[in-house]
Amino acid sequence: IGKPFDLLRLIDRLDHLLERSHESPYRVLVVDDSETSATWTRTMLTQAGMQVAVLHNPLNIFLSLERFKPEIILMDVYMPECTGDEIAQVVRQHASYDSIPIVFLSTETSRGRQLMARSMGGDDFLVKSSDGDELIAAVSITAARYRRLRRWMTCDSLTGLLNHTHITDSLTHEIARAKAEQSPLAFAMIDIDHFKQVNDNFGHSTGDRVIKSLARLLRQHVREAAFAGRYGGEEFAVIFPDTTLIRAAQQMDYLRNRFSALDLQRGDGVFHATFSAGLARLDPGMSSRALIEAADEALYRAKAAGRNQIGL
Ligand code: GH3
Ligand code: MG
Numbered sequence: 001i002g003k004p005f006d007l008l009r010l011i012d013r014l015d016h017l018l019e020r021s022h023e024s025p026y027r028v029l030v031v032d033d034s035e036t037s038a039t040w041t042r043t044m045l046t047q048a049g050m051q052v053a054v055l056h057n058p059l060n061i062f063l064s065l066e067r068f069k070p071e072i073i074l075m076d077v078y079m080p081e082c083t084g085d086e087i088a089q090v091v092r093q094h095a096s097y098d099s100i101p102i103v104f105l106s107t108e109t110s111r112g113r114q115l116m117a118r119s120m121g122g123d124d125f126l127v128k129s130s131d132g133d134e135l136i137a138a139v140s141i142t143a144a145r146y147r148r149l150r151r152w153m154t155c156d157s158l159t160g161l162l163n164h165t166h167i168t169d170s171l172t173h174e175i176a177r178a179k180a181e182q183s184p185l186a187f188a189m190i191d192i193d194h195f196k197q198v199n200d201n202f203g204h205s206t207g208d209r210v211i212k213s214l215a216r217l218l219r220q221h222v223r224e225a226a227f228a229g230r231y232g233g234e235e236f237a238v239i240f241p242d243t244t245l246i247r248a249a250q251q252m253d254y255l256r257n258r259f260s261a262l263d264l265q266r267g268d269g270v271f272h273a274t275f276s277a278g279l280a281r282l283d284p285g286m287s288s289r290a291l292i293e294a295a296d297e298a299l300y301r302a303k304a305a306g307r308n309q310i311g312l
């Protein structure tokens, strides 16, 4: 009440957006030196179902980006250490974060100053007010757009799994973490056996369905912390962070069994397919390229030894 009509309608649509995000709440990073202001923002957004992290010292932004993985940054402008625009500019120079939305949230009302801040890498400028609905509206629209963009950038369109670029980026990232934490890591390359025959005998669209069936299996059975991706064509990759080679081998063998037991549909009946995989463990000093090569060699051995098996 007392709100313009279109804002009410907008809020309706936002409820819808927020509901759609039931997959997981939007992650919002609030950068603000003021305790009072940050707390208000956090309260508003948390009540709207978002997940909020507050950063009082902007100089620690990269730690927050790395750990919290925000889908939007709400950036104060005036802070003792440096200005929000300076931080925005630094964040933008970082390849991993150059597309994350940065929305300034400040008491600054000068249009000139606002435009300057935006030119430094901000996507929008909101003036701090007591209108929580407007804040929620702006944040959920921007975070929803970014989530769609991310999905499009990181997922393979046929299977919905991580795409080649993202799975190799994740591997590099996980290797760095495994080295820092001195934890084990395993990596698997999967390749469907005699897939050319599937295409030749049953057609390309049946082949596509086989690829999708394997992707679904990987999505369902690769446990939370592990990542599965479509490496290319009928080849898939799985990263097993914090997992020993023997544990990863057990999980891969389980997947192999499940896949070979799937009844795959074609026009008039069912058929079966198998995959081979190569598994390698991260050894000290190994690069992601070396680990991929090791898994590839193990895959080659699995193929040479008769397929439908996990090579080590
Ligand atoms: P191997 O057991 O040695 O792996 O035999 P293969 O026939 O599977 O050989 P290879 O892995 O070299 O061949 C992969 C084939 O997969 C070639 C290509 O036509 C087909 N393929 C690649 N991507 C797709 C896709 O997206 N859809 C379909 N239907 N086929 C694809
Ligand atoms: Mg401030």
Ligand code: MG
Residues within 6 Å of the ligand: 191, 192, 233, 234, 235
């Ligand atoms: Mg292949």
Ligand code: MG
Residues within 6 Å of the ligand: 191, 192, 193, 194, 195, 196, 234
């Ligand atoms: Mg193959």
